[in-house]
Amino acid sequence: MNPNEKRAVKTVRLGGGAGFAGDRLDAPVDLAERGKLDYLILECLAERTIALAQLRRRSDPATGYDARLHERVESLLPALVRNRVKLVSNFGAANPLAAADAVVDIARRLKLPIKVAAVTGDDVLDALDLSAPTMETGAPLSSFGPVVSANAYLGAEAMLPALASGADVILTGRVADPSLFVAPLMHEFGWTLDDVDRLARGTAVGHLLECGGQLCGGYFADPGRKEVPDMANLGFPFADVDADGNATLGKVADTGGCITRATATEQLLYEVTDPHGYLTPDVVADFSSVTLTESGRDRIDVRGARGRVRPSQFKVSVGYLAGYVGEGEIGYAGTNAIARAQLAAQIVRERLNGRFSELRIDLVGSTSLHGRAFDDDERPYEVRLRVAARAKSREEAAIVGDEVEALYTNGPAGGGGTRKYVTEQIGIVSTLIDRSLVSPQVAVREWKAHAEAV
Amino acid sequence: MPKLYDLAHCRAGDKGNTSILSLIAYRPDDYALLAGRVTVDAVAQHLRGIVQGAIRRYELPQLSALQFVCEHSLNGGVTTSLALDAHGKSLSFALLEMEI
Numbered sequence: 022m023n024p025n026e027k028r029a030v031k032t033v034r035l036g037g038g039a040g041f042a043g044d045r046l047d048a049p050v051d052l053a054e055r056g057k058l059d060y061l062i063l064e065c066l067a068e069r070t071i072a073l074a075q076l077r078r079r080s081d082p083a084t085g086y087d088a089r090l091h092e093r094v095e096s097l098l099p100a101l102v103r104n105r106v107k108l109v110s111n112f113g114a115a116n117p118l119a120a121a122d123a124v125v126d127i128a129r130r131l132k133l134p135i136k137v138a139a140v141t142g143d144d145v146l147d148a149l150d151l152s153a154p155t156m157e158t159g160a161p162l163s164s165f166g167p168v169v170s171a172n173a174y175l176g177a178e179a180m181l182p183a184l185a186s187g188a189d190v191i192l193t194g195r196v197a198d199p200s201l202f203v204a205p206l207m208h209e210f211g212w213t214l215d216d217v218d219r220l221a222r223g224t225a226v227g228h229l230l231e232c233g234g235q236l237c238g239g240y241f242a243d244p245g246r247k248e249v250p251d252m253a254n255l256g257f258p259f260a261d262v263d264a265d266g267n268a269t270l271g272k273v274a275d276t277g278g279c280i281t282r283a284t285a286t287e288q289l290l291y292e293v294t295d296p297h298g299y300l301t302p303d304v305v306a307d308f309s310s311v312t313l314t315e316s317g318r319d320r321i322d323v324r325g326a327r328g329r330v331r332p333s334q335f336k337v338s339v340g341y342l343a344g345y346v347g348e349g350e351i352g353y354a355g356t357n358a359i360a361r362a363q364l365a366a367q368i369v370r371e372r373l374n375g376r377f378s379e380l381r382i383d384l385v386g387s388t389s390l391h392g393r394a395f396d397d398d399e400r401p402y403e404v405r406l407r408v409a410a411r412a413k414s415r416e417e418a419a420i421v422g423d424e425v426e427a428l429y430t431n432g433p434a435g436g437g438g439t440r441k442y443v444t445e446q447i448g449i450v451s452t453l454i455d456r457s458l459v460s461p462q463v464a465v466r467e468w469k470a471h472a473e474a475v
Numbered sequence: 476m477p478k479l480y481d482l483a484h485c486r487a488g489d490k491g492n493t494s495i496l497s498l499i500a501y502r503p504d505d506y507a508l509l510a511g512r513v514t515v516d517a518v519a520q521h522l523r524g525i526v527q528g529a530i531r532r533y534e535l536p537q538l539s540a541l542q543f544v545c546e547h548s549l550n551g552g553v554t555t556s557l558a559l560d561a562h563g564k565s566l567s568f569a570l571l572e573m574e575i
Binding site: 069 | 480482485486488489490491492493495497499501524525533535536537539540541542544552553554555557558559565566567572
């Protein structure tokens with residue numbers, strides 16, 4: 022067969038099976054089972070996730086990968102193996118090698134032959150110059166707090182050897198989210214880094230799929246205005262992508278949710294700080310020329326992204342210890358509820374005066390989200406006082422909740438339902454690093470039936 | 476007085492201390508009205524007290540959408556903000572409260 026002929030009709034189906042580490046577990050199983058996928062991609066690393074994972078790894082070197090890896094892989098693996106779907110995920114987090122071992126262990130237990138490739142090299146803590154300026158404020162990294170993690174956003178290029186190894190599961194740490202989707206497309210279609218328009222179209226697809234249900238009516242619904250059917254059974258999305266990066270979005274039949282021009286437009290623009298120049302390690306993508314066309318029920322054709330050559334440096338996400346936050350809450354209801362909550366706020370403020378560098382007081386139900394109501398006449402039946410302050414120690418942070426709780430017997434009438442919390446804060450800032458200082462590597466772990474792990 | 480809510484939908488995203496607000500017309504015919512009325516100045520005025528920095532507006536007519544990139548809008552940044560909604564996820568519905 023003429024390989025060019027074959028390529029002309031070939032499409033690759035990528036599924037978006039997770040939008041964050043805590044995402045639903047059953048929807049990706051349905052994708053793997055009924056989605057006729059070539060690849061299932063799970064995006065599980067928010068900004069802070071990897072720093073928190075790094076802290077876990079410090080206390081136990083065998084950990085540091087996604088805490089829900091076992092649940093996810095156990096539920097997915099039978100369908101993935103049966104249907105020959107490859108799994109790609111950044112849920113290796115701070116320890117892709119340990120994650121690969123964990124996946125092999127699960128496969129062995131389930132008696133499913135498996136080959137797992139782990140991509141490492143994103144951890145650049147040792148190579149990082151702490152006097153480097155942050156992208157946020159220009160102040161040096163060292164000025165924020167003790168640094169606990171530094172991970173470069175690797176691109177699709179770093180994942181290609183893992184795909185070429187023939188692995189069934191490709192695990193990474195920090196990789197730019199769309200690159201998780203671009204890498205299989207580069208591998209399948211032989212795209213190079215010079216194919217900037219194709220890379221940009223693949224990036225658009227990745228960006229549309231990387232938040233899972235958010236393309237399918239999740240985070241979209243507004244009753245009476247933007248109706249989404251059967252959200253309790255929201256289907257997760259897939260895209261059929263051709264060799265030029267043109268794509269059609271869809272979801273598994275008989276699942277909840279919907280894919281429309283409106284849901285796709287919200288997701289295409291989500292978190293894009295420059296629609297003319299969306300930066301990834303693979304390409305600078307221009308989404309301003311993208312068209313989204315409904316070509317059937319729950320089907321959208323995506324066309325027209327354009328690309329420019331990739332940035333010369335990697336972005337690095339740096340996690341640092343940012344102290345503790347203490348919080349306390351108490352609720353008030355009925356006539357004059359806001360006035361009593363305001364009196365409570367005044368009492369706590371006076372009690373805590375000068376003890377904390379940063380103190381925030383919110384009236385939940387009134388002003389906590391936007392600092393004010395846009396309609397001054399709105400009077401809620403109930404309101405909840407919330408006090409938060411930043412502290413250097415856990416003990417100091419605990420004072421905030423204690424003071425709010427003490428309003429029970431010392432504050433305004435009718436306060437109820439106090440809660441108090443202390444949370445350790447991990448801050449994230451960004452910087453840039455030269456590509457030459459980053460050396461991605463791939464390690465393969467394997468288990469075959471009737472053989473031991475290699 | 477109609478609100479943006481009646482004509483458009485919005486999703487808020489975040490990057491560090493920057494809030495990113497899309498504004499997407501339900502009907503493509505309304506895009507011109509949005510582009511004419513929902514200026515950078517109008518958004519800055521409407522979201523005063525929330526957006527503390529510069530606002531950039533991108534026009535995306537083929538998507539019937541505007542994109543507002545609002546700097547210094549998340550109380551210092553998502554990861555260290557004391558705010559309940561540190562990501563500013565709910566700011567989408569603050570923008571849609573704007574009268575037009």
